[in-house]
Amino acid sequence: MRKKVIVFSQFDQEIQARLASRYQVVVLNPKAGDINQQIRQEVIDADAMIGAGRLLNESNLEPAQKLKIISSVSVGYDNYDVQYLNQKKIWLSNTPHVLTESTADLAFTLLMSAARKVASLDQWTKQGEWKRTVGTAQFGQDVFGKTLGVIGLGNIGAAIARRGFYGFNMNIIYHNRREKLDIAQPLNAQYKSLEELLQQSDFVVVAVDLNQDSQALMGKKEFALMQKHAVFINIARGSVVDEQALIEALQQKQIFAAGLDVYQREPLQESPLFQLDNVVTLPHIGSATAETRKKMAELAYQNLIDALEDRTPRYLVNSNFN
Known part of the structure; x- marks a missing residue:
C-alpha cells in the first residue's frame, strides 16, 4: 500500500504530480469545508504532510497515528507547535537558504x-x-x-x-x-x-x-x-x-x-x-518569485522524500525529540 501524503496549501503542480507518482496524495481544499476538520480526518493514516501557512498543533494533529514528517515550504516555523511535534515524534523540516x-x-x-x-x-x-x-x-x-x-x-x-x-x-x-x-x-x-x-x-x-x-x-x-x-x-x-x-x-x-x-x-x-x-x-511576498518558490518546493519535496525513504532530511527543525 502506498504511503499517504497530505498537501495542506497551494503547492507547485509539477512537483505535486511527482509526489502523486510515488504516493497517495490528498490535497486539502478550503472550499470543501472546515480545513481543520479535513486535517483531523485525513491525518489519521497519513505518513507525511507538505505545505505552508497553516497552523498545525495538537488541535488538528492529535488523530495522527503514523505521521513521520511535516515538510514546510518555508524558512520560518512559528505556525507549528514544535514542542507538540516532539512529543509525537514527528519531524518538522523547512527550506532555508534558497530564499x-x-x-x-x-x-x-x-x-x-x-x-x-x-x-x-x-x-x-x-x-x-x-x-x-x-x-x-x-x-x-x-x-x-x-x-x-x-x-x-x-x-x-x-x-x-x-x-x-x-x-x-x-x-x-x-x-x-x-x-x-x-x-x-x-x-x-x-x-x-x-x-x-x-x-x-x-x-x-x-x-x-x-x-x-x-x-x-x-x-x-x-x-x-x-x-x-x-x-x-x-x-x-x-x-x-x-x-x-x-x-x-x-x-x-x-x-x-x-x-x-x-x-x-x-x-x-x-x-x-x-x-x-x-x-x-506588501502582502508577505519576501520569497514570492517564480524561481525562489520553485527552489523552495523542490527542497521541501526532497525533505519529505528523504523522511519517507528512511533517510534523515537535510533541513530539520527538530532532529532531537528528547
Missing part, C-alpha cells in the same frame, strides 16, 4: 520605496495630482552613503547588509544576539546595542527569527529612540513589532516612513496602516 537573496531584494525594494515615497507618489501621479513641478511635500530621502542598521545578522540580514555596503556605499551597523565578525569585517560593520543602533541609523531593517527574545522587540520605546528622518523596514515576522506602536510613530511623524511585508495578523485586510501615506504595505 535569502529574494527576501533581501525585497527588503531593499521596501527601503528604497519608503525612502522615495514610491507608493504614495505612484497614486498621486495616477490620480492626476501632478500638475506642476513637484514640491517639498513630494521629496524623499537619499539612500546612498547613509547608515543602515540591521537587526539580526543571519543569512538574510547579511545579504541586506551586503547590498547596502557594496551597492550604496552605506555605513553598516548591526545588532545580534552575538557578534558575527566573519560577516561583519568584510563590510566594515560595527556591532551596536539595540539602543545605539536605533539612535544612529538612517534606515533600520529587522531580519530576526521569531522567538521569545524577539517577540515585540520593536515597541513604543524603541520607535521613540529612532531619528525623525529614519525609515523602518520589517521583513521578519509581524509579531516582532508592536504594530500599534508603529502606527502611532508613523501617525505622529516620529519616524519618516516604514516598509512592511509582514504583520501581526495575516492576511491584513483592515488596518490604520492603509490610511497612512508614509508606509508601504
Whole structure:
C-alpha cells in the first residue's frame, strides 16, 4: 500500500504530480469545508504532510497515528507547535537558504520605496495630482552613503547588509544576539546595542527569527529612540513589532516612513496602516518569485522524500525529540 501524503496549501503542480507518482496524495481544499476538520480526518493514516501557512498543533494533529514528517515550504516555523511535534515524534523540516537573496531584494525594494515615497507618489501621479513641478511635500530621502542598521545578522540580514555596503556605499551597523565578525569585517560593520543602533541609523531593517527574545522587540520605546528622518523596514515576522506602536510613530511623524511585508495578523485586510501615506504595505511576498518558490518546493519535496525513504532530511527543525 502506498504511503499517504497530505498537501495542506497551494503547492507547485509539477512537483505535486511527482509526489502523486510515488504516493497517495490528498490535497486539502478550503472550499470543501472546515480545513481543520479535513486535517483531523485525513491525518489519521497519513505518513507525511507538505505545505505552508497553516497552523498545525495538537488541535488538528492529535488523530495522527503514523505521521513521520511535516515538510514546510518555508524558512520560518512559528505556525507549528514544535514542542507538540516532539512529543509525537514527528519531524518538522523547512527550506532555508534558497530564499535569502529574494527576501533581501525585497527588503531593499521596501527601503528604497519608503525612502522615495514610491507608493504614495505612484497614486498621486495616477490620480492626476501632478500638475506642476513637484514640491517639498513630494521629496524623499537619499539612500546612498547613509547608515543602515540591521537587526539580526543571519543569512538574510547579511545579504541586506551586503547590498547596502557594496551597492550604496552605506555605513553598516548591526545588532545580534552575538557578534558575527566573519560577516561583519568584510563590510566594515560595527556591532551596536539595540539602543545605539536605533539612535544612529538612517534606515533600520529587522531580519530576526521569531522567538521569545524577539517577540515585540520593536515597541513604543524603541520607535521613540529612532531619528525623525529614519525609515523602518520589517521583513521578519509581524509579531516582532508592536504594530500599534508603529502606527502611532508613523501617525505622529516620529519616524519618516516604514516598509512592511509582514504583520501581526495575516492576511491584513483592515488596518490604520492603509490610511497612512508614509508606509508601504506588501502582502508577505519576501520569497514570492517564480524561481525562489520553485527552489523552495523542490527542497521541501526532497525533505519529505528523504523522511519517507528512511533517510534523515537535510533541513530539520527538530532532529532531537528528547
